[in-house]
Amino acid sequence: MGPVLEALGISLPLALGIAAAPWAIITLMILLLTPRAVSNAYAFLMGWFIGLMLVGIVVMNSPGLMNDSGEPSRLMGWIRLGMGIVFLVTSLFLFKKIPKGKDQQTMPKWIEKVDSFGIFHAWGLGFFHSTLNLKNSSMVVVGAASIARQGLTSWQELVVFLLFCVIASTGVMIPHIIFLLFRKNTELIFGKIKVWILKNRVLVLLLILIIFGGLSLYKG
Incomplete structure (x- = not known):
C-alpha cells in the first residue's frame, strides 16, 4: 500500500x-432544481466521472511517459512544464477579470x-466540464501523469486514479448531498x-492556477 498511498498523496x-x-x-445546482432533478444530477455526475476517467486512462496509457529503466521520461517533464505554463498564462487573463468594488458577476447565457x-x-454537460474545461482537463492530465510516473503496476495505477477521480468529484457531489x-x-x-461562487470564483481559480502552475514548473 506504500507506493499506492504515495502516488495518491x-x-x-x-x-x-x-x-x-x-x-x-x-x-449541477440548477439541474437539481429541475423537475427531473435526481435523474439529471446522476446523469451529470456520470458524464463528469466518465470524462475524468477517459482523459486519465488516455494519459496513463500514452507511450513514452516512462523510459526503459522505469524512470519518468523527458516527455513527462515536458507535459508538466507545458501544463504549468498553461496554468500561469491563464491566471494572467483571469487577473484582469477580478471583480472590483461592487461589480456584479453574471452567468454565461448557456x-x-x-x-x-x-x-x-x-x-453531456458533465462530460464537457471534466474534459473540455481547460483548468479541469489540464489538472487531470498532470494528475494522471504524476500517477504514471510512480512506477506502479497497472492495477495499482487504476486504483489510485479511481480514488483521484472520486476526490476530484467531491465538489460536484456536494450539491447532490x-x-x-x-x-x-x-x-x-x-x-x-x-x-x-459568483462573487469569488475568479479569485479562487486564480489562486489555484498560480499555485499549481508554479508547482508544475518546479517539478517539470
Whole structure:
C-alpha cells in the first residue's frame, strides 16, 4: 500500500483543484432544481466521472511517459512544464477579470438554458466540464501523469486514479448531498452558494492556477 498511498498523496492536491469547479457546481445546482432533478444530477455526475476517467486512462496509457529503466521520461517533464505554463498564462487573463468594488458577476447565457435540459444534455454537460474545461482537463492530465510516473503496476495505477477521480468529484457531489439532506430548503441554500461562487470564483481559480502552475514548473 506504500507506493499506492504515495502516488495518491502526490496527486491529491490536483484532485482538490479539480473539485473546485465553480461552473460545474452551479450547473449541477440548477439541474437539481429541475423537475427531473435526481435523474439529471446522476446523469451529470456520470458524464463528469466518465470524462475524468477517459482523459486519465488516455494519459496513463500514452507511450513514452516512462523510459526503459522505469524512470519518468523527458516527455513527462515536458507535459508538466507545458501544463504549468498553461496554468500561469491563464491566471494572467483571469487577473484582469477580478471583480472590483461592487461589480456584479453574471452567468454565461448557456447556463440559463440548463433548467430545460434532460438527462442526455445533463450527461453531456458533465462530460464537457471534466474534459473540455481547460483548468479541469489540464489538472487531470498532470494528475494522471504524476500517477504514471510512480512506477506502479497497472492495477495499482487504476486504483489510485479511481480514488483521484472520486476526490476530484467531491465538489460536484456536494450539491447532490445537500439536495438529499435538505430538500425542502434546497433552493435557498443553493441561492446562497451561487452568490458566493459568483462573487469569488475568479479569485479562487486564480489562486489555484498560480499555485499549481508554479508547482508544475518546479517539478517539470
